[in-house]
Amino acid sequence: MTKDKKYQSNSLLRGLKILEAFGAGRAEMTLSQIAEEISVTSSAAFRFVHTLEQEGFLIKDEKSRNFRLAPRVMELGYSYIKSLDLGDVAALHARSLRDISGFSVHVAVLENTEAVYIYRAMSPSPMVSNIPVGSRLPAFATSMGRIMLADLSDAELDRRYEGYAFEKFTDDTIETLSELKTALAADRKRGYVAQASQLAEGTVAIAAPIFDRSKHVIGAINISGHRNQLLPTEGRIEQVRSCALRISEMQ
Numbered sequence: 001m002t003k004d005k006k007y008q009s010n011s012l013l014r015g016l017k018i019l020e021a022f023g024a025g026r027a028e029m030t031l032s033q034i035a036e037e038i039s040v041t042s043s044a045a046f047r048f049v050h051t052l053e054q055e056g057f058l059i060k061d062e063k064s065r066n067f068r069l070a071p072r073v074m075e076l077g078y079s080y081i082k083s084l085d086l087g088d089v090a091a092l093h094a095r096s097l098r099d100i101s102g103f104s105v106h107v108a109v110l111e112n113t114e115a116v117y118i119y120r121a122m123s124p125s126p127m128v129s130n131i132p133v134g135s136r137l138p139a140f141a142t143s144m145g146r147i148m149l150a151d152l153s154d155a156e157l158d159r160r161y162e163g164y165a166f167e168k169f170t171d172d173t174i175e176t177l178s179e180l181k182t183a184l185a186a187d188r189k190r191g192y193v194a195q196a197s198q199l200a201e202g203t204v205a206i207a208a209p210i211f212d213r214s215k216h217v218i219g220a221i222n223i224s225g226h227r228n229q230l231l232p233t234e235g236r237i238e239q240v241r242s243c244a245l246r247i248s249e250m251q
Helices: 010-021 031-038 042-054 072-083 086-101 143-149 154-160 177-190 234-248
Strands: 058-060 067-069 104-111 114-121 136-138 193-196 203-211 217-226
Touching: 010 031, 010 042, 031 042, 042 058, 086 104, 086 114, 086 217, 086 234, 104 143, 114 143, 143 177, 143 193, 143 203, 143 217, 154 177, 203 234, 217 234
Parallel strands: none
Antiparallel strands: 058 067, 104 114, 104 217, 114 136, 193 203, 203 217
């Protein structure tokens, strides 16, 4: 990005620099410290600080007379995060989960009856499951699809699966809506899905839901691998659930 200072607002720039000056180890500052930070007189700094205080970005401690950031500053961060695609928000945590577990990690969202894969952190291991970004798989037969469907009511499931042809991919694949509802009730109670794949023989996946700030499921994350490598132990399940929770906290 080029910087054309001809159109730059020095007042706005100084206000932003005041907010940036607060950080780790510097939770509070006096007016004179703020003035020094932005290289202006105390009287000039007072005008900037007063405006930020009036607009809810700074708080003044009446006892110490020091200033600190107000909660409204966090709203700017939340607004930025909310503007991001879920895959962008989840990327860092998904890569961390891959590095910790050694398995490929996927993130998906639910579109009608399909799990749409929007992010993948691929493991270098040649024996792991790697589903490309953009893949659309039947939700009822995937771990992430199942945990996302578990958030829906029976009425919504009836609407989405009216006239749906359940394809049988493996011997364990669910074949009817009634079977699916029974499985989803258990998934809902458990809070995660850990199972041998109903889509392809020989693979196992562990999935957990991703929530928004209203506690609605907006996606899911999983680890997947060969059944001889990936065992759904309590430790592995907790890794996936903890990762999903961290992503949810960023929504």
